[in-house]
Each structure stands twice: as C-alpha cells, then as structure tokens.
Amino acid sequence: MKPTLADATRGRVLFGGDYNPEQWPEETWPEDVRLMRDAGVNSVTLGVFSWAKLEPEPGRREFGWLDRLMDLMHENGIGVVLATPTCSPPPWLGRLHPDTLPRDADGRIEWWGGRQHFSHSSATYRRYAAAITEDLAARYAAHPALTMWHINNEYCTFDHGDEAAAAFRRWLRERYGTLDALNSAWGTAFWSQGYDTWDGILPPRRVHYLHNPAQVLDFRRFTSDMLLECYTAERDIVRRHTPHLPVTSNFMPLWFGQDAWRWAAEEDVVSVDLYPDPRDPLGAQRGALVHDLTRSQARGPWMLMEQAAGPVNWRGVNHPKPRGLNRLWSFQAVARGADAVCYFQWRQSRQGAEKFHSGMVSHAGEQGRTYQEVRQLGNELARIGPQVAGRHSGAEIAILHDWHSWWAGAHEGRLSTEVDLPDVLHAWHRALWESHLGTDFAHPEHDLSRYKCVLVPQLYLLTDTAIANLLAYVRDGGTLVSGFLTGVADEDDRVRPGGMDARLRELFGIRTLHEWWPLEPGETVECDGFRGTLWSEEIEPEPGAAETVPYKGGELDGLPAVLRRGRAWYVSTLPEPDALRALLARIAAEAGVRPVLDGLPAGVEAVRRGELLFLLNHGREPVAVEVPGTHHELLGDTTVTGEVTLGRYGVAVLRS
C-alpha cells in the first residue's frame, strides 16, 4: 500500500514552511526553534536550495550541517520534509558541463546566477542529480525526523537546444512509430514541412512566421514528460530507500507547463504553491479554484506547500497581507481540503534574489505583526487539526480541464489572443464560488458519474474517448454545460469537420456553425437578458430541436447565444459575471445541486469539510451569518445558535 499524506500528518494539520538555515549562522538556529515551537510549527522543508552546500565541489559531500539540523528538528518534535536539491545546481555544474544549460527558442543560454538553470534532457544533469539524491536518501532514510520527500521544486524549465532536440525525436518516434504517422499528425503537407528523416525534426525554434501548431503541441507534451522523467527518476531513488514515506513535488497553480493530471498520478502527496495578490478583489476565489483543482488532483487531502505570510517580490507592486488575511486564506485552504499549511519561507532572507519576499518571521522579527499573526494561526490550527485532518470535501459539480487542450488552444495563430483559457476557467469557477456550490475539477476522460452537473468552460481539443465520455454522461442522466471553443480539434489538433465535433453539435442541437465572431477587448454583445464578452458565434440550430436564448441586434440578431437540448447546454459567448452566475445556478438547481448554505451575505464563503462548516468573511466589515440550529464554534470554543458574527476577515469553524 502506497504511503499518503496521512502518514505525515498523523491526525494533525501540518504547519510550517521552507527552512533554509544555511543562510544564517548556526547561532540563529536555537532562536529559530524557539519561535517555531511558540508558533506551533510541526513541519519544515529542508534542503530545497542546498546542492552547493551539500556538494561544494563535484563529488564532495558535506552532510554534517544537515545532520545537525535534522537532529535539532527531531529533538524539538518538528518533522522534516526533505528536498532533493536538484532545482538549482551549483555553479560548478554549468562551468564544467555547459551541456547542462538550457537554451531558449532563440538559442540563448540560461546561465547560472539565478536558479533552475538545468536542461531536463541533459544526461549529465540527470546523472549528477541522481547521485546527490541517492546519497541524500541513503543517509537520512532512517532518520526519525524525516516524514516526506520533496523532489526538486516548481518544475518549470524548457530547452530548445540540441540535446533536447535529440530527446524530442526519441519521444516522437515512440509516439508515432513512423515518419508517415508524424507527418500526418502534424499536417506537414501545409507549408511544405514534410520530414524525410527523423533527424530533420527540431524543437519549435525561432521561425520567420508562425510555427506548426502540432509541433508546438507535441513539444509541450514532450517538455512536461521530460520534467516528469526527471521527477520519477528521483522519486524512484528515494522510494527505494524509504518505501513507507510519501513523495511529492510542489506544483505552481494552474501552471501551463505541466500536465498536472498525469503528474498527480505519480505523486503520493499532491502539493501546490499559492500566491494570490492580496490586493486582488478576486484573490479569495482564485485561491479557492486552486484549492479545488489541487484537491481533485489529490483525490483527497492535499498540501499547501508554499504561501506567503506577507508580500512576494515578483509582481510590479508587491503588497503585504493586511491584518487577518493570512489567517483567513489559510483557513480557506483547510476548509477546501488542505491538511498542510506551509510557507515559503520560515525566516525572511537578508540576501539573495528573494530578500523582499516575506517570511513567517519577517525583517521586523519576533515583534513584527507578521510573526505575531503566524503564531496565532499555528496555535489555532493545532487546536482544530484532529477534527479536520483526513476529512473529506465532496462536490456534486465538476469543471473539466485538460492541459493538452490548453496547449493546443493557445497557438499563436488562433482567432483571438483575447481568449485566454485561465480567464475563462476563472469566470466559470467564480460563478459557482459566488453561488456557494462546491466544485471539483476533473479530466474529460475521468469517470463523471458521481457528478450531477459537469461544466466545460472550454475544451478546444477533445479526444474521441473524451467525447464518448461526455455523450455517455449525458445519456446516463447527467447535466452538461459547455462553453464556446469546445470540441474544435482532435488529439492531433486537427480541426474537426464542421469546426466542432459532429456528435457534440448533435448533442447541443447545432446544425451549422457558420462562423466564429470573436469580440474586441472590452467589447460586449447583447443577448436576450444579458451581455456576452470575448466571443460570439454564428450558429444555425437544428430546427425545433433546441431551446435557445438569442443574440439581440448586430450581425447575429436572432441567432442562438445559448442552446439547450435536454440536459445539454451550449453557451457560445462568455456571459458577464452576474449572468453566468445566474445561468449556472439555475442549471445546477435543476440538476438537484444545493448551495452549502442559503441566504449568505455578500463576501461570506461557506464550505463544508467532513462534519465541519467553515464560514469565512472576505470583507473588512463584521457581518452576521444565519446558521440554522446550534453549533460548537471550535476556534473560540463557544456555542452559537441561529447566528454567528464574523469580524473583519473573520473565520468560524462550526460543528453541529
């Protein structure tokens, strides 16, 4: 039986963060430990950026400092998530082995001096990474502080160089078998791109005008797969030493470069790094989307591996978190299934590229507001941990998302660069979030039978299997709502005849899709009862077969904006937020899905997890929430009846 997050949490919520004490004199460590204990820290991640410290020159190992740290953690009851340090090779690796450095599409080298300067395809890099991983795993396999493995960090690199080109060819040969199959899948008859030898194939490098879209799609698939190979190679090494300990690698949220469904299947624990802008009015919803997506990938509790206690330092203007926001967003993650609330990083760096990225202990130190709030949170999480860890968060609605579809739909030669899939996903998820409808994410080929309602904000590319899956879902009684630009292309990014799969057109009652009518930035299109944004379509419906909401005025006057045929809905524009919320709430209600709680004031989020009801006030004004019946409020340890009052950024955790 595979280890899971529960093997690390053991009935608690993990609380802590990246700890990089090699930046500090060892005299600082006892002070760190005292503050950690005060703050309820029970888990730290060590070693993410320690390669140069562990292997200061090729082959020489320096483990002493890490031994002392592991022991110190253990003595203080703090578990260690130990990282392989392979995301930032020491300068000597690039110096001695320039073949390990990646190149971009213009042929420019990415040098050391930052981080992640490794080519996923470099045999040399992989050899050195395996060696340090092996030694690290061997040394600490039996250490009592060790609770989990953390492989590399935020895999996100690419390489267009020659060694990557050779790897790309091998990957393609495996995928297609023959050049004929590749030429067919890539449509190389267009623009005279037919390949006569495998050797002629390159990564998509700089071209005069527009890349072949299937080549770009396959290169994105290849890149995700190469990074996954880097991951699994290290995972297999540590697993050999500690088969009982779970392994993870931290995702960036909704990250373009990794097929996270495929990756999640190779992880024991799914973890994510999450940094919404504290000034973003929709920051809480953006967080909720990532919580829902990560929980769905984990198929259960997940780990918030990194968040910021205050500002980050990579935006144009980086805002701190106002008083209470760190606590609120942390509880939101727990409500939505997180069993670990961790930060980058414990103590804010005084040097290096991220010295203005906050820490749990900020530059202001122990007296700073940041640490004081972290301490309060840690102690509260310790209190509710046993009642929440491992509990289930279900949902009756699923949003479908697929990286391959995203990749294909993002080609430079598309009809509108205004259409950006994450925006569309956020808009649809927002409609559900504001309606207090619990939401999962799923892959279009997943079993969907447990859901009453399935939403497809946009799946430009759909495999035949996925289409059959959707048809079966509706046939078996499910309610399906699809947005525009869905079912346009097949697995090879070949446009399906009619511009949309014929089976889907029949499902929705579309006779002919004459033309796509993308909208200019800021432009809207009038529909009967609402306004659409981003996109519209010139559709001729099957006569009599479908119920429609028409466009009004303009070139599309009278043509359907929304079609419905039985339990299948098609929405050919992106309705403005209020309209999309009303539409999806109505469809959900018809499908028998109820909100978590009725009559919630604006800005209050309600989430059920196991037997707990979380109430989260995203506003700065106190607000009263009606909650039928009597509950125990865990944070204040009080009994509430009929109503609970939430302060500014307030949280209540209720148990019946």
Place this chain on the structure above:
Amino acid sequence: MKPTLADATRGRVLFGGDYNPEQWPEETWPEDVRLMRDAGVNSVTLGVFSWAKLEPEPGRREFGWLDRLMDLMHENGIGVVLATPTCSPPPWLGRLHPDTLPRDADGRIEWWGGRQHFSHSSATYRRYAAAITEDLAARYAAHPALTMWHINNEYCTFDHGDEAAAAFRRWLRERYGTLDALNSAWGTAFWSQGYDTWDGILPPRRVHYLHNPAQVLDFRRFTSDMLLECYTAERDIVRRHTPHLPVTSNFMPLWFGQDAWRWAAEEDVVSVDLYPDPRDPLGAQRGALVHDLTRSQARGPWMLMEQAAGPVNWRGVNHPKPRGLNRLWSFQAVARGADAVCYFQWRQSRQGAEKFHSGMVSHAGEQGRTYQEVRQLGNELARIGPQVAGRHSGAEIAILHDWHSWWAGAHEGRLSTEVDLPDVLHAWHRALWESHLGTDFAHPEHDLSRYKCVLVPQLYLLTDTAIANLLAYVRDGGTLVSGFLTGVADEDDRVRPGGMDARLRELFGIRTLHEWWPLEPGETVECDGFRGTLWSEEIEPEPGAAETVPYKGGELDGLPAVLRRGRAWYVSTLPEPDALRALLARIAAEAGVRPVLDGLPAGVEAVRRGELLFLLNHGREPVAVEVPGTHHELLGDTTVTGEVTLGRYGVAVLRS
C-alpha cells in the same frame, strides 16, 4: 510581344484561389471540383507550398500527384496558375545546408518549422530553387491547363548573416565603384565610420546606438534587389519554357520590403494579396488605395491574387466578413481594375499554422454561409466578366509614392516616430476617395503630363531627376500639392541645404524653413479654419510671393500653415480629415477635375471602369442613389432610371 494578364483571362474575370489539395486525401478532389464548378471557379493556383511534396528528399522528384491534378483541372475547364514552390524549402534543405537559413540583426537564425526560411543571398538555396523550377517548367510547359506562372510567394525575407554581408559588399561595389564614393555617400566621416576596405562593411547589425542611415537605406535597397534577383532567376527559367505565358509574383500591399515600381517592371502580371480588417471603418478605403496602387503599377488590369472569404488568423482578434462584405469588396476590386478575384485558399485547412484562416469552403463546408456567398459571387462575376475584362480605369489625379523615400524617411533617428508614411498616404488618399475623385499612383520620376493634379503626401527623399520632373510638371501647367517632409534629402539621404531643396522652396515661396515642429501623439495645432495633426513648421515665406493660410496661436502664430504660389501648394501639417478633403477637393476642382458622380450619399462609392459605372454601398442600411439618365443594371439585369437603390453592402453595375 510580352504576354499579359489578358492571355490568362481571355475575356473573363478570373475567379478562384490557392488550391493545396496535397493536404487532403485524393478522394476529396472530385468533391472540390464539383464545388468549384458550382461556384464558377475558372482558375486555381497550385504548388505554392509543395516543395517537400515535389522533392521529398534532395533530388528525388514526385510529380505524379501534380500530373493528376493538372489533368483534373483541365478536364473541368479550370485554368492553373502554377507556382514555383521556392518560398518554403523542405526541412532537409536547412538540415543539410544551414547556410540557406537567414539571420536577423541580432544574429538569430530563422529555422524551418514555419515558412520563408531561406536567405536571398544563399548560393545553395538559389541552386536548389533553380533546379526544382527548371524541372517543373519543363514538365508542365505544354500542359493545356497552364495559364500563368506564379514565382515564389510574398517575397519578404531579409538576411544579416555572413553570406548576405558578402553579397551586400558586391552590391555596394557595383553601386559606388570606389570606397571613397561609398564613404562620401554614407557620410562615414560622422562617428568615425570610414571604411578602409570593402571587407569592413557589414549589414546593419545590432549596434550600441543608432545605425548609419545611409547604410540602412542601402541595405533596404540591396534586400529588395536580392529578392528581385531570386524572382528574375526563376522567371527567366519558366519564360524560356513558356515564352507565351505571363509570369507574376504576388505582392503584399504597400509592403515596406520591396521597391514595387521596380518589381512591377519585371512582371507580366502585377498581382497583390489584400486583407483589410472587416471591422476597420476605413477598410474599404484601404482596399481602394491598394487597388489604385496595384493598377498603377500594372498600368492596366491587375490580379487580386489573394483575399480572404472570411477571417484571417494573424491579427489579435480576427473577424469574419459579415454577409455581403466579401461580395462588395470583390466588386470594388473589379471596379478599380482587377481582372482576377482570387483567394487564399480554396478549402480551409484542418491542420497547420493557418487552420483558422478562412477558405472559400470554410470548416462549415458546402452549407456554410461563406461558400454560399462565394458561389453567388462567382456566378455574378461570370455574368459581367465579358463586359469588364481588359477595360481601362483612368484617373486625372496622381499620388506620388517611392519606396526609397519611405526607407530613408523611416530611420530610427528621425524627428518624430509618430510620422509613419503609410498613415500619411492613407490620409491623403482618403480625402480623394471620399470626394469620389479617381486616383492613380505614380513614381516621382514618371511622366506626369497626363494628370491635371499631382499630390505628394510626403517624399522625404527626392532625386534631382524627380525634382526636375516636378518643376517641369508645374511649369507646364500642372497643379502640384505637397505635404511636409518633402524634398528634405537627396538620393544618398543627405539633407539638402536649408532642410528642403532650394528649388522646391522657391516653387512654394518658402524663404527660410527655420525649424520643424513635430506634434505629440493626439496633439493638434490650430490653423485658420482647421486643425493640423502630426507636424507643423516654422516657415518664413518669400514676402509677397505666396498666398498663405496661417497658424493661429502658439509659437507659430501668424506663420504659414499652407502656402500657395501659383499652381504649387505646400501643406506644412496634416489637416484633420474633413479639412484635408475640403482642401484637396477645392484644388482638384480648380484644376478641372470632377468627381465620378455628384451628390452621392455618405458611404456610397462610385467608380467608372470602361463604359461601366459601379455603385458600391459600404453601409449596412439600404440607400437610394441618384443616377441621371437610364441605365442597364447588369447584376439584376434590370433597367434603372434616375435612381438606383442599393441594399446593405449592395452593388450595382450600370451601363448607359
């Protein structure tokens, strides 16, 4: 006697487009032919992107599929414009001969995987291109379907690499003979750029600060000439095999990279690709400008080689054509001299970089609105073809334009980057178009005696020959109107003493041009009776010699905005559209030029071609047009007297 477009049209208007059936299984071909015949297609262009198909590996020819296609076309009465496939070399060419790949000013290679990845200066590329052209010409010279040759496609490449550098030196040596002459022409005394050997000369590559403008100008001349050499080399091959057939290469409209006057002289047929944005309120005028320019280059009927039946896919947001617009703009082209209305491409691709660029048969297929409208148009063109093909479209006004002047005026070190020559040309042409004044384009050294009025929106660089030509034109009774930044530089981009040629200053009555006063974006300058944009000037007129319209207020208060001395006018700003239209209409009227028709409603364009009067409604509302007398309307085959009503995007073709 040289062949002409008439040898291909033979009394018809050609209708059809690029046909790339190698993207489709051969089973699709009969269906294509059926739809073509239904739509009145009488011409297709084959082979533009077929190099890899024709020569799948170096030296091996695969002509069988093309044989079958040529035969199929012939059997169905469809003529073939056969392309040399040299614009997109097969991947093996770059792989085996990296010297064929171009480099940009930063030294970055343009790889295969897109199109046009060839260096115009590469001897290897030219050798392979000549060989495939030779074999293609030999094989199909006698084929009865063949009506015209199409060389390459949209020549637009550049190269800053080493082989191009060597070719540049040869070109310069031919132009200047001695290094002293080059050093003098380039003004290398400035910034210590004197060359002591030819070998020291480079293309303008990345520099620390500002390139030598004469070097950049000559590099643009050289690039246009190198591409022309590529063209003429292939042209001469096909001409040897088929001296009776016309040859063309398709221009992009008002394209910066080619001296189209010089190119047109080397073509039997002048053809152009035209893609105005369907959402551009001035799209019809932008089209009209290209029609006028291409007709002037052709000195008679011309070929619309490519347009889109629906959207393109290279804008940020790509709009389809609303119902009727494709027909309207096609008739507009015919009205303004086109004897061929063709598209890229016949059937919309399902794969490749342009799968969202429309086709005559769109993804929606035969039932789609796009094809249905194409079919209507094809049949209408067939009906009027015999009455229009080969007919003359004259004009009494000419706008002067010259690529060398454009190139020189576009240097990075100019006074205002807001001044963009195409904008200025469009503004002046718009004034005439909205006044229903037929307009030709001409080169400043052309014989201008047939025109009553000659306009110079802007000719920053004027040769001595051109200046003499303009002076003689006015001396002989012509009316000349010049915009600002005219006559500033000589052929080597050397500023003429006084900042403007002394003879021109005398012509317009300018004593001293003290300073140029460019305007900020959006800024206007008050003149007596109108507002100017973009530019203004501090001019001291010859006392008493000139009639002026003064600037009002500001630093230039009382100085002349417009000067007139006899039949020579100088306009030192860009008047806002209404004012420029009023000014030019007044000058034209004084010069005896009459609009095509008086009292036309807004948005209706009237054009005479031969004995026909075309009326084009660019609005979406029906409109009644007064037309004195009785006419036969050819499209509806009706008789109209005194008035004709045009529907939304409506067209009438009248014959007295």
Place this chain on the structure above:
Amino acid sequence: MKPTLADATRGRVLFGGDYNPEQWPEETWPEDVRLMRDAGVNSVTLGVFSWAKLEPEPGRREFGWLDRLMDLMHENGIGVVLATPTCSPPPWLGRLHPDTLPRDADGRIEWWGGRQHFSHSSATYRRYAAAITEDLAARYAAHPALTMWHINNEYCTFDHGDEAAAAFRRWLRERYGTLDALNSAWGTAFWSQGYDTWDGILPPRRVHYLHNPAQVLDFRRFTSDMLLECYTAERDIVRRHTPHLPVTSNFMPLWFGQDAWRWAAEEDVVSVDLYPDPRDPLGAQRGALVHDLTRSQARGPWMLMEQAAGPVNWRGVNHPKPRGLNRLWSFQAVARGADAVCYFQWRQSRQGAEKFHSGMVSHAGEQGRTYQEVRQLGNELARIGPQVAGRHSGAEIAILHDWHSWWAGAHEGRLSTEVDLPDVLHAWHRALWESHLGTDFAHPEHDLSRYKCVLVPQLYLLTDTAIANLLAYVRDGGTLVSGFLTGVADEDDRVRPGGMDARLRELFGIRTLHEWWPLEPGETVECDGFRGTLWSEEIEPEPGAAETVPYKGGELDGLPAVLRRGRAWYVSTLPEPDALRALLARIAAEAGVRPVLDGLPAGVEAVRRGELLFLLNHGREPVAVEVPGTHHELLGDTTVTGEVTLGRYGVAVLRS
C-alpha cells in the same frame, strides 16, 4: 598644483561646441570661422569622432587636416578642447579584432556601424586607444590653441563577454580577497550559488529567474570602475605631455552607469551634457538639478560640455527650442555655476545618424533663427563673462545621492518597480527649486557640517560610515530629513535587521517597521493634511518619543506618515508636490535657511552667484519682479530700482 577650469576660461565664460569639420569640404571652414567669430565662439571641441580619420588603417596616422584646423582656430583666437577619439573605433578595429566588441547579457554582439562599440575590458582596445592618445598628445602638446583635454565621450558601455568575465573575476578577487568573503557578501547560500572557484563567476548573464542582487551590484561597480580605468589610462598619457592643461570627460546627467562622485575626483574639470525636453513643463527644474549636481561634483565652476541649440533626435517626438529658451537655459546654467556653455555641435550634420540633431548653425544656415539666437547669446556671455567666471555659488541645503545605493535599490526583485530613484530625487529637488532654496548635492560620507539642512530623498543602501556620518551630523545640530527606503541595506546589499538600520530607527523614533506598503501606479494614500504617492509604511513609533503626522483611513489609519524626533525627520511616503514643498520649506525655515528672494512670481527663478543676482522667467508672459534696492542690470546695461520686468523667457543679471 593641478590645473583647473580656470586655466581654460581665463576670466571668460567659454562659448562654443563640438566642431566636426571633417564632415565638410575644407572650403566650408573659413565660413565656419566667420560665423564663429560673429557669434562670440571662443572654444571648440575637436576630434571626438575622428579616429578613422586620424588612423584610417591600423597604425597609419593622418594628422595634416587636424594640424590645419588647430592652426586655423589659433589664428582666430579660438581655443581648442582636444578629444581623444576613442569612443568610436574605426571599422577596421572590430574587423581585425572581434575581441574588442562588447556582448550583452544575452550574448549578442554590439557591432560597428553605430558608435561606442568597444569593450572596456578588451586589452586590444586599450592598447590601440593608448597608442592613438599617445601620438595625439605628443603632436599637439605644444600647440598654442590647445586649452583642455576631453577623454573619450559619454562613457556608457558594458560588456558581459568572456574577457569582461575574466576582468570581473580579477576585480572581485581584489575586492574580496577570498571566495569565502565573496560567498558571504553575495549571500550565495541562497539558491545554491556558492562558488568553489573564482573561475565559476560570471557577469550577470541571462538567467531563468532573477539574478543575485549582490552580483548585479558588484557588476555595476565593476563596470563603472573599468570605464574609469579606460579614462585614467588616457588621462595619464595626456597629463604626461601637458601637465599644465586640465582634463575632463563629459558625463551624461544623472547617468546610471558611472559613480560620478568617484569619477569627478579623477577629473580636473567636471563637464556634463544636458538635454532637457523643451516641452517638459519641468525642464528648467531638471536642468537645475543637473547644474546643482555637477557643480557639487566639481566643487566649483563646471563646464556645460553639450547642450542642443534646437531639437535632439533620440526622443519619440523631438521638439525645437522656442524663441528665447536656448538663451534662458544657458543663463540658468551660468547662474548655477557653469563657466562654459557649449553645444553639440557647431554645424548640423547633413549625413549620419544625428542629421536631425540640431547644431548652433542649423540646416537653415546663417539666416535661421537658431544661429541668430546663438549669436545674441554668445555676445551677451562675452559681456558678462569677466564678472561671473570663477565665482562661487553656495548653498545651505544638501541633497544626498549615491550611485551604489541607486544600483542596489534598482534590483529586479524589489517591492515596487514604480519606485524609480531619479523620480524621487527630482520630486525632492523640485520642492526646493520651487521654494528658491539653493541646493547642493553631496555623498553620504561627505563632510556635511557646512549645511544647515540635509535631505535624503532615498538612500536604500547606506554604509556604516555613512550612517555614523548622518548621526554625527544631527548630533552636532544639523537638521536631517529622510525619505522612505533609506538605510535598508548595508554595503553588500544585505538587509539590515528590522528592515532599516537600528540606529536610524532610533534617530527617527521608529520602534518597529512592520511592513512596507507600496502603492499602485496613480494610487494615493491619505495623510493628515496631504496625500502621499508611491509608497507607505506600517510603522509603530517609539511611544512618546516622536511627533507624527498620521495616515488617515485605510489599513494604516492612525499610524505615522511623517515622524519627527528633534531635528530628525522621516517621511514614509512621497507627498504630492505642494505638500512636499510646504513640508521642506517649513523645515528649512526652522533650520534657518532663507530663500534667495521673497515674493517671487510663479515661474521666476532667482539665483545668486558671487555678487550677481540672476532672475530667470520660465514663463511665456512678461512678469514684474520686485527687487529691493537699486541694481545694475548687466545685459541691458541699465539701472533698475525696486522692480525689474522680465519678458517672455527673459533674463536679468543684477549687480548691487
């Protein structure tokens, strides 16, 4: 005793400019001399861009033309500032020695064809530069026209290539001695950047994500130092030949790339090139800032080496100077300490990259307004020269500025990219300029005891020495006003504990600096009585110790925006202009600093230099200025009592 500017001015104000007659036939020279004499030109700069002319091929010297020029100048009483021509090597240098060409962080070469295409670290370049300098100095050491040496021109290059990398390593080895010291100073423990050999260190080249900030800081220090080495090498050569003549190199104003304090110490004359936008409403203040900064670097009279008589050609839109502005701004420079008013260039080029950059003689020639105004100015300067040259301009307020702090604070990973140090400096200087308070600039380690008031708009990095200097200054009775982001980092860009140096926090009465709150573009924050921009801070003051102005509303409500503890002020936001002016004027008044003149009308600047009072009207309307007592006005040679009237852009120079 070192030579000074006075050795060249000899009681006059120098007037003239760059003279590049090699662009013109020698027949033009006598005409030039006639116009120069008419205009009062007494100094020209020769040879800045003459390398290719002086050394047309490697090792061959052509001095004849320069001999003739030097003689011609001498015969006409015009002194010569002779330039080493090393800023623009001839094409043959790059061709024969590609190692002399610099590379940027992406590895791209900067080629010849522009200017400044030399690597500061290239041994080959330095060898050739020294040779031509040696020969030039030897030849003209005794020439009677020679008055000053001008080394190179606007040093501003960089190099990230391999020879620069080697030089960077040598520079680092000298700075740090050991790798341990470097690793500690750079904080390489973060992100695994520890260096095990000097050979592993690179310039900051392209990285995947964020550079090490200390590495970038040191590379900026290194670059400034390498350029300074180039300068001192040439300076030492010419000094050996002419120990009695002063040496300079012209700065660009407030230029990021040079530590101008350090450079100025190596110059006999501090000179600067100054090009405010004539359309900038704050152009005069921007000029005044540069005057004040340059005078402070020179510790006395300075040289305006370059300005433009009309437009430049490197902005997007380049405006000429309206009538009178050139004169006004020239007198402003003299008022603020300039003893030389010179231009780039004498005669506007007809060719080359700067042919639209104005000259003292513009394209319009002798009759052009530009030359006519230059002539008036030259004659006026000749008249007042003896009364102004060498005179002192003192100030009682100093603004502190340091390049190392600027470099460190500009790192890509900072909290707000909206905060740009020059903007902050300009805002604080503007407050003083509008209050008619004379202002010096000083380095934070300079002796400040002569100032009544010291302002620190922003010194992100402060050395311990500088902090001690500031503390001592306040202790000894000085008034100190500090803006935000001051004292954050130490010399290695290591953030000081608490986010701000503890001694400074104590000085200002700051107990805890909890968080920085940067503002979005255009956002403001309410304070009691004014609004702040750009930045705000969450500060907990020492209770009772400090007097504060609070923030109002929002997250910072009630917290201090401004703190005062005795004579030490801290301003945690950037007040809007009126508020900052009122605040600084109040503090200055309390410190006993008086404006130059009371009751001045808006737009009138008053400056004292020696015994002269300059009144400058920056408005376009005439204005009357009250001036108590009776004065002699030097330009009009009139006596004024109680009031003087200034015309549009008018100037009065009064003597009691």
